[in-house]
Amino acid sequence: xxxxxxxxxxxxxxxxxxxxxxxxxxxxxxxxxxxxxxxxxxxxxxxxxxxxxxxxxxxxxxxxxxxxxxxxxxxxxxxxxxxxxxxxxxxxxxxxxxxxxxxxxxxxxxxxxxxxxxxxxxxxxxxxxxxxxxxxxxxxxxxxxxxxxxxxxxxxxxxxxxxxxxxxxxxxxxxxxxxxxxxxxxxxxxxxxxxxxxxxxxxxxxxxxxxxxxxxxxxxxxxxxxxxxxxxxxxxxxxxxxxxxxxxxxxxxxxxxxxxxxxxxxxxxxxxxxxxxxxxx
Amino acid sequence: xxxxxxxxxxxxxxxxxxxxxxxxxxxxxxxxxxxxxxxxxxxxxxxxxxxxxxxxxxxxxxxxxxxxxxxxxxxxxxxxxxxxxxxxxxxxxxxxxxxxxxxxxxxxxxxxxxxxxxxxxxxxxxxxxxxxxxxxxxxxxxxxxxxxxxxxxxxxxxxxxxxxxxxxxxxxxxxxxxxxxxxxxxxxxxxxxxxxxxxxxxxxxxxxxxxxxxxxxxxxxxxxxxxxxxxxxxxxxxxxxxxxxxxxxxxxxxxxxxxx
Numbered sequence: 001x002x003x004x005x006x007x008x009x010x011x012x013x014x015x016x017x018x019x020x021x022x023x024x025x026x027x028x029x030x031x032x033x034x035x036x037x038x039x040x041x042x043x044x045x046x047x048x049x050x051x052x053x054x055x056x057x058x059x060x061x062x063x064x065x066x067x068x069x070x071x072x073x074x075x076x077x078x079x080x081x082x083x084x085x086x087x088x089x090x091x092x093x094x095x096x097x098x099x100x101x102x103x104x105x106x107x108x109x110x111x112x113x114x115x116x117x118x119x120x121x122x123x124x125x126x127x128x129x130x131x132x133x134x135x136x137x138x139x140x141x142x143x144x145x146x147x148x149x150x151x152x153x154x155x156x157x158x159x160x161x162x163x164x165x166x167x168x169x170x171x172x173x174x175x176x177x178x179x180x181x182x183x184x185x186x187x188x189x190x191x192x193x194x195x196x197x198x199x200x201x202x203x204x205x206x207x208x209x210x211x212x213x214x215x216x217x218x219x220x221x222x223x224x225x226x227x228x229x230x231x232x233x234x235x236x237x238x239x240x241x242x243x244x245x246x247x248x249x250x251x252x253x254x255x256x257x258x259x260x261x262x263x264x265x266x267x268x269x270x271x272x273x274x275x276x277x278x279x280x281x
Numbered sequence: 282x283x284x285x286x287x288x289x290x291x292x293x294x295x296x297x298x299x300x301x302x303x304x305x306x307x308x309x310x311x312x313x314x315x316x317x318x319x320x321x322x323x324x325x326x327x328x329x330x331x332x333x334x335x336x337x338x339x340x341x342x343x344x345x346x347x348x349x350x351x352x353x354x355x356x357x358x359x360x361x362x363x364x365x366x367x368x369x370x371x372x373x374x375x376x377x378x379x380x381x382x383x384x385x386x387x388x389x390x391x392x393x394x395x396x397x398x399x400x401x402x403x404x405x406x407x408x409x410x411x412x413x414x415x416x417x418x419x420x421x422x423x424x425x426x427x428x429x430x431x432x433x434x435x436x437x438x439x440x441x442x443x444x445x446x447x448x449x450x451x452x453x454x455x456x457x458x459x460x461x462x463x464x465x466x467x468x469x470x471x472x473x474x475x476x477x478x479x480x481x482x483x484x485x486x487x488x489x490x491x492x493x494x495x496x497x498x499x500x501x502x503x504x505x506x507x508x509x510x511x512x513x514x515x516x517x518x519x520x521x522x523x524x525x526x527x528x529x530x531x532x533x534x535x536x537x538x539x540x541x
Contacts, residue, residue, distance in 0.1 A: 036366075036369060036370075150388075151386075151387075151388060152386050154387075154388030155378075155379055155381075155383065155388065158375075158379055159379040159380065161369075162365060162366070162369050162376070162379065163360070163364070163365050165340070165358075165360055166358050166360055166380070166430075167379075168340060169338045169339065169340060169358045170357070170358075170382075170434065171382060213370060216370060217370050217371075217372070217414040218370055218375075219369075219370045219371055219375065221370075222370045274368065
């Protein structure tokens with residue numbers, strides 16, 4: 001019990017624990033749509049792209065760097081969405097070039113000019129230090145936006161995720177829904193970036209969703225289980241990070257990966273069969 | 282079976298040129314869909330069958346010419362089975378329900394909605410599969426589920442892309458009879474197929490295309506060696522069997538072939 005209570009006396013840990021748990025929940029929740037739409041690679045690319053915006057915005061508008069990085073992220077998300085939809089050949093290559101170039105720009109700017117916000121290592125791998133009240137409010141705002149969007153557009157979002165062609169001719173505004181999903185994804189990545197880290201965000205988008213798929217054949221249950229696994233990974237990973245003295249993002253991802261291995265061992269072939277070809281369209 | 286198209290027009294395609302990324306797939310297409318129509322679009326792979334279907338759906342816009350829909354036309358679409366991820370976490374009833382038009386803002390379904398789903402699944406003979414995962418269905422059952430999803434929209438026009446592709450003979454018969462029943466109930470049907478004997482020959486109206494409309498009419502009018510050669514680019518023989526046209530690869534020793 002003391003192991004659990006002892007770190008809670010520190011305000012930085014309380015904030016970190018809250019943000020890590022909420023981040024895990026948010027990424028687990030939205031990750032279901034990302035994985036089922038076959039957008040795991042886009043999530044990975046987008047997190048790297050946002051890193052460039054994160055660094056540039058700190059340099060040019062230090063006080064508003066979150067806003068700048070957010071705009072950069074949304075612009076990247078919409079650009080990636082357009083490339084992925086329109087380019088029949090080489091969409092992956094185009095996304096790879098855009099996002100890694102943006103990441104490289106971020107690294108260069110960090111190296112040359114340093115930062116007034118989170119450190120380079122924190123941005124890459126996550127940190128439990130220096131989490132501000134504004135960041136918590138920002139994360140809560142993104143969670144409200146995400147849950148509200150999914151709640152109000154649940155059926156249309158499900159239709160557009162499962163069968164976009166038929167959804168389109170059935171009156172669902174598929175393009176609008178996809179654009180909204182990409183905007184929410186970029187905001188979610190930005191809001192969780194400081195705790196999970198830019199290089200590890202994609203893992204937390206994918207792992208809870210894949211584990212949840214191994215455990216259920218129901219879409220509604222998959223959403224719930226993925227959110228719970230994400231929350232648990234964030235919560236537990238943060239504690240281990242505190243005691244082990246390693247970046248929080250690494251531990252959050254390792255907890256998620258351990259759950260994946262445990263579920264794989266328990267469900268065996270049945271779970272594997274469910275998760276194989278998860279994003280095949 | 283009627284279905285050659287004499288009722289009011291649902292869609293008119295006039296002088297249309299269409300394709301993808303600036304390359305033209307269909308040239309100078311004139312095609313009308315009537316209220317009582319039951320038509321098969323026939324042609325080889327890459328001939329533009331799906332493009333014509335997409336013109337009717339409105340998801341492909343013509344480079345030139347016009348596509349005019351009847352005001353307020355309710356269209357439903359059944360895609361090819363292989364276009365979706367069958368491992369998606371979804372039950373049969375969830376899949377059918379998703380197409381139901383609704384202004385409702387809450388995620389969960391209402392009892393009347395669930396009753397509607399049950400009724401349409403019963404109509405298609407798969408009500409007992411409502412809670413099964415979609416992967417656990419046979420090809421014919423998956424096709425019925427897609428039909429149920431389409432019917433929940435209460436369409437005036439039903440468009441199907443290769444509905445018998447990859448299903449066995451018995452399932453093909455089932456689907457054909459099911460579509461005939463729907464047509465009897467007043468739904469206009471347009472489908473694509475490359476299956477001349479198993480599907481096209483049983484339909485009341487056929488359109489043969491190969492980047493342009495080669496011929497259209499009843500199977501008797503259209504399934505002829507010259508039309509088939511123009512459509513498929515290969516010589517084929519046409520036999521009569523119990524009043525139906527049967528297409529075989531050309532073999533000179535066959536007797537009783539139809540020459541017109």
